[in-house]
Amino acid sequence: MLLRTGRKGPIARWTVRVSKPPVKPILRCTAGARNKLMEDAVNWSARTIESSFNDTAITETSFLEWQSASYHSCLAHRLPQVRDMTRSSLRIDEPLDEYLTALLPEEPAVLVRLREETSRLEAASMQIGWEQARCMTFLLRCLGARNTIEVGVFTGYSTLITALALPDTGRIVACDINREWTGIAQKYWREAGVENKIDLRIGPAADTLDGMLANGNAESFDFAFIDADKTGYDGYYERCLTLLRPGGLIAIDNALWDGSVANTDDNSEDTKAIRALNEKISRDPRVEAYLAPIGDGVHLAWKR
C-alpha cells in the first residue's frame, strides 16, 4: 500500500498487515526508510489509523474503506462523504496514482542521482517530488520564463528543474543560507551544464530580495518559487510580488502543510503562517490565485 504521509507526497511504501478482528494495524516500512523522519511517520500513521477507528474493531474491509477515504490526506479534508462530481476533485487511489505516474516522462538521470544523494540526508523530505517538478516545468514553459527567483534551494532539485526549463539566456537568483546543502546543489548544476544560469546568493533571502529591490529590479522577473522557512513566507511573497512583472507567477510550496492547515488543533507558528498566507492570497486583488493540491500543495499567484 502506498500511504502519503510526507510533506512532499509519497515518502515510502508501507506494508499494512490487518489480521482478523479485533486487531491493531501493524505498519512496517521498507528497507530504505529507517531514519527518524520515517519512524515519526510510521508512528503518526499508526496513531492516525487507531484514532480513526476509535477503538472499534478493524476489519480488512473497514480498513480498506478508511484507507481509500483518507488516501490523499490533502483532499480527504475537503471531500464530502457523498462526492458531488461538479464540486470536488477525483479521489486519487493507488491504481490511479500509478496510472498518473506511468504517464510522467522518465526522470532525467542527473535528477535521479541528485535525489539519491539527497535521500541520505536527514532533511531529505524537503526536496520536491518529480511530479511537482513536471508541473513546474509546464508552468515555466507556458510563461516563457527567462528570469526567475528561487527562495529555498536546499540541494538544488527545484532550482535544477527550473534551470533546465529556461532558455540558454535564462537566469535564476537562488537564495539560501546553507553552504553545505547548496554545495551539493552546485555539483549537480555543473553536471547538468546549467550552472551559468544560476546566481546563488548565500544569506537570508529577505536581505537578498531587498537588495534586488534596492538595485531597481522591480517588475523584472517572470517566476518565483518560494520554499524556505514558513514564517518568512509572507515577507517573501510581498517582495517577490514587487519583483515580478505583470503576468508573472509565484508558486508557494507546502501550502497544505501535510493537511495541517485544515486541522484547527494545529496552531504551530509554521502552520499559522501558511494558513494566514493562504487566506491572504485567496483574497488578494493584486493576483489571480489557485491552490493546487499537488505534492504538499502549491499556491499559485499570477500577478495582474
Ligand SMILES: C[S@@+](CC[C@H](N)C(=O)[O-])C[C@H]1O[C@@H](n2cnc3c(N)ncnc32)[C@H](O)[C@@H]1O
Ligand atoms: C524546503 S528546503 C528547499 C527545497 C528545495 N526547493 C528543493 O526542491 O530541493 C528549504 C530551504 O530553505 C533554506 N532557508 C531556510 N531559511 C532561510 C532563509 N531565511 N533564507 C534563505 N533560505 C532559507 C534552508 O536552508 C533550506 O535549504
